[in-house]
Amino acid sequence: MSSNVQSIVEKYGNNANRLMDILHDIHSEKGFVSNGEMKEIALLLNISKVDVEQTLTFYHFFSENPRGKYTIYLNNSLVAEMMGREEVAKTFEKATGTKFGTVSDDGLFGLYDTSCIGMNDQEPAAIINGIVFPRVTTYRVKELIRSFRQGHTVEDMINSYGGGQNQSELVQAMVTNNLNRRGAVIFSDYTPGEGLEKLKSLKPQDIIEEVKNSNIRGRGGAGFPTGLKWDFCSKAEGDERFVLCNADEGEPGTFKDRVILTERPSLMFEGMIIAGYAINAKLGLLYLREEYYYLKKHLEFVLSDFRQKGWLGNNILGIEGFNYDIRIQFGAGAYVCGEESALIESCEGKRGEPRNRPPFPVQVGYLNQQTIINNVESLSSVTKIIANGADWFKSMGTKESSGTKLLSISGDLKYPGTFEVEWGITINEMLEMAGATDVKAVQVGGPSGRLIGPNEFHRTICYEDLPTGGAMIVIGEGRSILDVVMNFMDFFIEESCGSCAPCRYLTVILRNKMKKIIDGKGVASDLDEIVHWGKQMKIANRCGLGQSAANPILTSIENFRHEYEAKIEKGKDFDTEFDLNSAIIESARAVGRFPEA
Amino acid sequence: MSKPIVATTSLAGCFGCHMSILDVDERILDLFDLVEFNKSPIDDIKEFTKMCDIGIIEGGCCNSENVHVLKDFRKNCKILISLGECAIMGGLPAMRNNIPIEECLREAYLDGPSTKGHNPDGIMPNDEELPILLNKVYPCHEVVKIDYYLPGCPPRADLIWNALVALVTGDEMKLPYEVVKFD
Missing domain, CATH: 1.20.1440.230 (NADH-ubiquinone oxidoreductase 51kDa subunit, iron-sulphur binding domain)
Known part of the structure; x- marks a missing residue:
């Protein structure tokens, strides 16, 4: 048994629910998890090897085999393709001498496709050994591969820092925020602690009432009333309660949470603490997609700062018995883990397969305990609701859609980026705001949403009319x-x-x-x-x-x-496309027959 | 009014679906009152002698002959029914679909336990008279248009009976749970 695997597993208390972290740690050291290591892990966790294997093989960024010294994941989302992914991909293949889905013969480069990495406003984008390379051109590809061949590290190739916190010492990312419009809730002026301050004078049930009263609905897309969810959870019978924050934004076209995580992590963490206070939880998990691994140090710094200030830990803010902490749980590349019950499974170290519902997570959630799962944007909004009051929040938006909404707008337009708007603007207004002309269609809410044409551009973005989790992909005239x-x-x-x-x-x-x-x-x-x-x-x-x-x-x-x-072919009502000649060619060759065509 | 004409065939199937047709028991006599059979193993007519109303297909297509027969049925029948799992999905024969055909042939004629060492010339059946295997087993609807599907392995006799009666009489088909549940 290798001492390395043993020490990693022990670091997580030999707890099978921490399998994701264990696999992550082994991965970050050597880039894959071998068959032997899977066996070792299984033995140490007292689970079967296939349990380890099924988790490992479920996630896109985990591998059983080496994926090259430089592992390149090139995004293949729609907007990446619109922005010239094909040429970039070809150049990668030519420069590395290997095809997508394989590792080059010398073991230097692994080339892989990956689903939307939350950079739709700066495509085509790639992740190389965990570092995000936005706005990749064919020139840049050649430069990168040439430099890697000369022995440069991936870090060496960071040639600019995006604005805001992207250039802080803890992030140093080339990613730009493209925060094109600040609104009154998420990106308004903010002093860390302004929501928490109110907890001293409010009881948990008061918090729930305030959130209910604000009419805020889940910002992830489903739109379930946040206050109601908290109420259900706080009233469900059980021993322990958990707060999960869903930062898995995998819907192609959405990247708004990335900007919150970069610029307003305190606002979100405060929301998680407020939620923990409201439902009497001891632990909150931030489920963060691996694509945003580059924000790890930055987020952990905020958490340790919170601990120092007494906002996490025991007797938080001097409130007797309010003990609560937050931990970051990384995913490993799986869109479906944005679904709340799949997210729970993933947090428990398993394949991200959705559970049957009911029971709902508020009844049977993480570790089969009562759990609330809220979107990054929802929890961030809650902080402001508690700081400024439900009535303030309700004064914005429409009757059933209070407050503001972050829109991630990308595609064929002048100013792709994140826009914070009040609920109730029309698609036409949105297009005008973001500088989009000659628009053929808008994909509202990403692939799982609706593709609408100009005859629906008068519609209003709100729960009453056209609800959305925020992904807006603009498709220009001339596209098929x-x-x-x-x-x-x-x-x-x-x-x-x-x-x-x-x-x-x-x-x-x-x-x-x-x-x-x-x-x-x-x-x-x-x-x-x-x-x-x-x-x-x-x-x-x-x-x-x-x-x-x-x-x-x-x-x-x-x-x-x-x-x-x-x-569609006219005057033909059926065509299976079946071609006998091409169906028999393989076996005819195998037995040495050459039938007439 | 003349009786509707029915034709049946078994392609890459096991004849189990045809056995299930016979499972209508004494109703087979009513069936002969209701319909006339043309090309079918049931009356052993080998070739179509006239245009038919209903063609019933058992089995999918695993070789060139299956394809010719199926296309012949499409040409000579107004309505085609895929009968049973193999016709609808490819069934057991389709288990070979994940293995390249050359590998299948090698396993059968060269490398298999009963052939290894007994076929020194490495001969595989290649007579011009033999149908040629397709690269994979195709369900019928991937080759021609299929109008109706009767599921099961085999489909229950009652399901076949109800479907035929409904087609012939024009009444709505009875589909009680018992005849389509498989677990």
Whole structure:
């Protein structure tokens, strides 16, 4: 047994629920976890090897094999493609001499695709050994690979710092904030502690009432009333309660939480502490996607600062018995872990497979205890609600959508970035604000949302009309809607956890049908079948990923049917694309027969 | 009114679905009152002699002959039904779909426990008369248009009976839970 694995496992108290951290630590030392190490871990944690293996192989950034001295993950989200990913990818392949999904013969470079890394406002972007390289050009690719071959480290290649905290000593990232509009809640003036100060004079139930009274709804996309969630949790029977903050923003097109985590981490952590006080929790977890690993030191610094100030630890703020701490739990690349029950599974060291609901996390959550899970933006807003009062918060937005919303706007427009707006602006106003002209479509809420055309641009962004988690992808004239949808389908296929059969299979079948139509082989019945089958996805899958995986296809057919019909063969009602000649060629060759064509 | 004409065939299947047709028991006599059979193993008519109303397909396509027969059925039948798992999904034969065909052939004729060392010339069946294997096993609807699907392995006799009666009489099909549940 290697002492290294043993000491890592012991560091986490031989606790199987900390498997993600254990794998992370081994990974960060050598870049993969070997079969032998999996066995060792299993033995030390007293679980079976397959338990370790299934967690390891579930996550995109974990590997059983070496992935090169320089491991390059190039984002393949829609906006990356719009911004010239293809050329960049080709240049990477040429320069490294290896194909995507493989390691170069000399073991120097590993080249991999990865789903949206939260940099849609600065694409094409790549992560190399954990460091984010935004705005990658073909020139930059050649420069990087040449320098790596000369023995430079990845750190050597950081050639600029983004603004704000990105240039602080603890971050030093090339990522830019692109915070294009500050609003009255998240990015308003803020003094750390202004929310916490109020806890001294409020009881937990008062906090819950205030949050309820503010009418704030979950900012992650689902829009569940935050105060109600806290109320349910505080009233559920149980021994222990937990606060989870969902910082897994994996929806392609969203990157607003990245800006909060960079510029306002205290605001979010304060919200987590307030939540902990309200539901009487002892521990809060920030579930952070691995793509944002570069913010680790920065966030940990804030936490240690909080501990020094007496805002975390025992008898916080002098309140007798209020003992609470926060720990960062890293993911390892899985979109589905943004789904709350999958996130819990991941926190427990398992595959990120959504659970059946009910029971809901407020009843049976992390470690089967009562748990609330809130989005980064929701918790940050709560701090301001407690500091300034529910009435102040309600004075902004619309009747059912109080406060402000962060929008991550990217795609074909002048000023991609994060915008904090009051709920209630129209899509037209949003496009004007962000400098978008000649817009063909807007993907509202990312791939799992709706693809709308100009006839819906008068609609209002709010829960009453057009709800969104904030991802807005602007698609300009001249782009093919079908290509957009194909990218989203590939995304859902890649990110499906595979638990529900319709999500596992139907996504592939739908993608193949799309491909057939794009190739000009589609017939009218294909379109009918897509619509018919797509609707099954909503009723036959367990979680939001599967239920919404057909949304890009369904909403694009609803709003851009003409683009599909233009590609469809006329006067033909059925075509399977089956070609006997190409189906037999392989076996004919194998037995040495050469049938006539 | 003349009786509707039915044709049936078994492609890459095990004939289990045809056995299930026979499982309608004494109703087979009613069936002959209701419909006329054309090309089918049931009456041993080898070739289509006229246009048919309903074609019932058991099994998917694993070789070139299956494809020819299936296309022939599509040409000669107004309605085609995929009967059973193999016709609908490829079934057991499709388990080979993840293995390259050359590897399958080598295992069967050269490297398998019963052939290793007994086929020194490395001969694989290659007579021009033999159908050629396809690269994978295809479900019927990936080759031609299929109008209806009757699931099961095999589909229950009652399901087949209800479907045929519904097609012939034009009444709505009865699908009680018992005939489509498989667990």
